[in-house]
Amino acid sequence: MSQPVRIRGLEVAYAARKHDPVVAVNGVDIEIASGAFGVLLGPSGCGKSTILNTIAGLVTPTGGTITVGDKVLYDKARGVNLKPEDRQLGMVFQSYALWPHMTVFDNVAFPLRRNKLPRAEIAPRVHEILRLVRCQDYAKRYPHELSGGQQQRIALARTLVGRPSVILFDEPLSNLDAELRLELRDELALLHAEIGFTGVYVTHDQAEAYGLADVLLVLREGKVEQIGSPSEVYHQPGSEYVASFLGANSWAGSFVGVENEYALVESEFGLIRSAGTPEGLSKGADAVVTAYPERIGLERDPDGEGVVLSKRFAGAAVELTVVRDGRDSQLRIRRAVQLVNVDPGDRVRLVIEPGDARIYPGDPTHAGDHKIRPTAVTAA
Numbered sequence: 001m002s003q004p005v006r007i008r009g010l011e012v013a014y015a016a017r018k019h020d021p022v023v024a025v026n027g028v029d030i031e032i033a034s035g036a037f038g039v040l041l042g043p044s045g046c047g048k049s050t051i052l053n054t055i056a057g058l059v060t061p062t063g064g065t066i067t068v069g070d071k072v073l074y075d076k077a078r079g080v081n082l083k084p085e086d087r088q089l090g091m092v093f094q095s096y097a098l099w100p101h102m103t104v105f106d107n108v109a110f111p112l113r114r115n116k117l118p119r120a121e122i123a124p125r126v127h128e129i130l131r132l133v134r135c136q137d138y139a140k141r142y143p144h145e146l147s148g149g150q151q152q153r154i155a156l157a158r159t160l161v162g163r164p165s166v167i168l169f170d171e172p173l174s175n176l177d178a179e180l181r182l183e184l185r186d187e188l189a190l191l192h193a194e195i196g197f198t199g200v201y202v203t204h205d206q207a208e209a210y211g212l213a214d215v216l217l218v219l220r221e222g223k224v225e226q227i228g229s230p231s232e233v234y235h236q237p238g239s240e241y242v243a244s245f246l247g248a249n250s251w252a253g254s255f256v257g258v259e260n261e262y263a264l265v266e267s268e269f270g271l272i273r274s275a276g277t278p279e280g281l282s283k284g285a286d287a288v289v290t291a292y293p294e295r296i297g298l299e300r301d302p303d304g305e306g307v308v309l310s311k312r313f314a315g316a317a318v319e320l321t322v323v324r325d326g327r328d329s330q331l332r333i334r335r336a337v338q339l340v341n342v343d344p345g346d347r348v349r350l351v352i353e354p355g356d357a358r359i360y361p362g363d364p365t366h367a368g369d370h371k372i373r374p375t376a377v378t379a380a
C-alpha cells in the first residue's frame, strides 16, 4: 500500500564550528500523492539530498513537519523525530551498497530475514522480485560477478522486496553510463506502474526527471522554485531560472512594450516577439529572453546581430553556437539538418516563433551553465 508524503515548512541549517550555519533548506512544502513519483530536480548544492535525508531520518531538520500517510515522522513543534529504522521507508542510493560476501539471493532476502518472515515465504518473494528486475538468472552470483547495472537492479530488488509504501531514491542511476541509465529509468517507471509505491527521487538529470516524474519539483537554493508535471514545467517555466536550468538559452534585453498582443524585447540578438504576457515589466526595464536550442532558427543576414561560431554534426541534428560580437552572450542551437543553411563565420539573425520565446524580468541567472555546452570548432 502506497502512502502520500507531506512536507510542510521544512528548514535545515547545518551547524558549523568555523562559520555561520549553512541554510540548506529554507521553508519547503512538498506534497506527493499516494502512488505518485515525485522528482526533485536542481543543480548541485540546491538541497535535494538534504530534503531526501530528512525524510529518511538521516538529517534532522531545524523546523517543519514530515508525514507519510497518517504517520508523523518529524514535527518540530510536537517534538516528534522518528528513528530511521522506525520510518519503514525504502531507500536506493547511488552506491549499490550490496553485501559483497552474500549472494544475490541472500542480499535480496536480507530485509525479509531481518524482519523474521517465515522461511517458506522468503524464497518465493525473492524470486518474484528478481524476476521483476530481470535478474532471475543471477540469484547464486556474488555482487562482484555482476555489472554496475545489474548491481543497481539487485539494490532496487532488495528495497522492493520489503514492499515499502514509500521509496526514496538519491541519484540511483548516476554511476551508470548514459544508455544504461535510460534503460534502467524506463524499467523503474514500469516497476513503479506495476508495484505502485510512492517515489521521491532526487536527480540533476532532466531526462531522468522527465521520464519518471508525475510531479516535478525544481529547486533553487533550498527553496521550491516550481512544481508541475514535466510537460507543464518544460513548456511553461515559471522563471528564467527554471527555463535556463532546463536547457533554454537566456540572453539580456530591454522591454519595449506590447504590440498586437506580442511582448517586444530589444535584445542582444535583435528584436524578439513573445506570445507570453510578461508580468512586472515596465517600458525600458531589464528583461531576459529564453528559448530552447531546438526552437531557434537562423537566417543569413549581413545586418544580423549574431555570428555563427561553430557548427557540429549531431546525427539527425546540427548543433551551432552563435555569439554576439563584443559580448559574452552565446546561444546554443540544435536544429534538424535540413533546417540549417548557415556556416561558421556567417552573420545571422534569429528566427523565433513568438510562442517559443519567453520573457522574464531581470537578468539571466545562467542556472544551466553547469551543463556541457557545445565546444567551438573551426569552420570546415
Ligand SMILES: Nc1ncnc2c1ncn2[C@@H]1O[C@H](COP(=O)(O)OP(=O)(O)OP(=O)(O)O)[C@@H](O)[C@H]1O
Binding pocket: 014, 015, 016, 022, 023, 024, 042, 043, 044, 045, 046, 047, 048, 049, 050, 051, 204
Ligand atoms: N553535513 C553538512 N554540513 C554543512 N553543510 C552541508 C552539509 N551537507 C550539505 N551541506 C550544504 O547544504 C547545501 C545543500 O546540499 P545538498 O547535498 O542537499 O545539495 P544537493 O542539491 O543534493 O547537491 P548535489 O546534487 O551536489 O548532491 C549545500 O550548500 C551543501 O554545501
